Amino acid sequence: MKKYVWLITLIAIGVLGTTVLADVANTKHNFTSSSASPGGFFYGTRQVCVFCHTPHNAGSVGPLTNHEMNLAESYAMYDSPTMDMPQAIGPHVGSLLCLSCHDGALAVNSLNNLPGPEGSGTYGTPGGSALDGSGKVSTTSDTYVGTDLSDDHPVGITYDASQDPDGFHSKTGSPSSYPDKLLSEGTYVECSSCHNPHDNTWSNFLVEDNSTSGLCVRCHTK
Ligand code: HEC
Ligand code: HEC
Ligand code: HEC
Ligand code: HEC
Numbered sequence: 001m002k003k004y005v006w007l008i009t010l011i012a013i014g015v016l017g018t019t020v021l022a023d024v025a026n027t028k029h030n031f032t033s034s035s036a037s038p039g040g041f042f043y044g045t046r047q048v049c050v051f052c053h054t055p056h057n058a059g060s061v062g063p064l065t066n067h068e069m070n071l072a073e074s075y076a077m078y079d080s081p082t083m084d085m086p087q088a089i090g091p092h093v094g095s096l097l098c099l100s101c102h103d104g105a106l107a108v109n110s111l112n113n114l115p116g117p118e119g120s121g122t123y124g125t126p127g128g129s130a131l132d133g134s135g136k137v138s139t140t141s142d143t144y145v146g147t148d149l150s151d152d153h154p155v156g157i158t159y160d161a162s163q164d165p166d167g168f169h170s171k172t173g174s175p176s177s178y179p180d181k182l183l184s185e186g187t188y189v190e191c192s193s194c195h196n197p198h199d200n201t202w203s204n205f206l207v208e209d210n211s212t213s214g215l216c217v218r219c220h221t222k
Pocket of ligand 2: 049052053062
């Protein structure tokens with residue numbers, strides 16, 4: 001059912017507008033272009049969305065996911081004595097999609113469904129200093145996150161302000177209001193709480209302006 005909804009959304013975007021396309025195409029997530037993404041691109045490629053989505057033969061996790069997923073990986077999670085909310089042993093889908101490239105374990109061009117009839121495999125030939133020779137995000141790139149998430153903002157968290165009422169805004173129950181608006185699957189703090197992979201308006205693919213830490217205080221009351 002979930003997948004069906006994603007499919008409808010993808011079709012609607014294809015028919016109704018090019019907003020997403022215009023956004024992604026001008027960002028470092030356009031791996032077809034050495035000018036949009038000089039750090040990481042693939043020679044011989046033309047399809048922008050295909051690195052992450054496919055209309056058919058999608059992976060089992062996420063919105064028509066075309067990127068090979070790193071589901072067996074065990075990630076080291078952030079921990080501290082003042083953490084109060086429930087945390088899963090690993091990231092959920094709103095982080096796994098990002099980590100499938102940014103943990104550096106899988107090639108950026110390793111796809112479930114190549115354009116045309118070929119099935120799974122790799123698409124294009126890597127170029128740019130952020131990628132290693134096999135097309136993985138290089139360990140020396142600024143954008144390499146790795147599998148050790150213990151020094152990163154916590155993810156895999158079930159947002160529950162009642163566990164720490166002095167520190168966090170309560171959920172509103174409305175998906176269009178904060179903090180609910182930022183929660184992945186309406187529930188979790190994941191990479192996609194703070195990042196929108198399609199839109200670089202606020203740099204670093206942030207979901208909104210954080211120049212005065214405005215994003216942080218959507219959830220934190222500090
Ligand atoms: C298909 C692989 C892939 C996926 C999926 C992916 N990224 Fe990226 N991302 C890259 C590559 C490659 C770069 C470019 C690295 C460079 O040019 O230095 C990049 C760049 C970035 C940057 C740097 C932007 C800048 O302006 O410097 C951020 C931030 C980022 N990604 C976050 C994310 C987040 C968060 C997600 C998930 C919501 C995600 N990415 C999903 C491969 C991916
Ligand atoms: C670098 C990877 C990447 C690229 C390239 C990319 N997407 Fe996405 N897309 C994602 C991720 C990750 C999510 C899930 C975000 C989340 O969990 O909030 C997503 C979600 C979506 C969704 C459903 C949720 C939403 O945000 O509306 C649609 C529709 C979508 N993408 C369309 C597209 C189209 C169309 C293109 C090409 C023009 C494209 N995407 C290119 C990574 C990408
Ligand atoms: C709580 C919000 C938040 C979460 C959750 C989060 N990020 Fe970020 N991320 C940021 C902010 C803010 C920046 C910009 C930092 C800066 O300007 O130094 C950033 C920067 C980045 C960069 C660019 C780093 C660089 O030095 O170029 C990458 C890549 C990135 N994030 C990936 C991820 C991934 C992958 C996840 C999930 C595992 C994630 N982020 C989770 C807020 C977040
Ligand atoms: C989507 C909601 C959300 C956003 C946005 C957000 N955070 Fe968080 N943050 C959390 C949650 C939830 C925790 C884990 C709290 C807990 O378990 O007590 C957390 C944990 C933290 C911690 C560790 C606290 C500890 O007890 O060890 C710090 C520090 C932090 N966030 C800073 C930031 C900063 C800085 C930003 C902005 C770049 C930010 N957060 C944005 C929800 C968010």
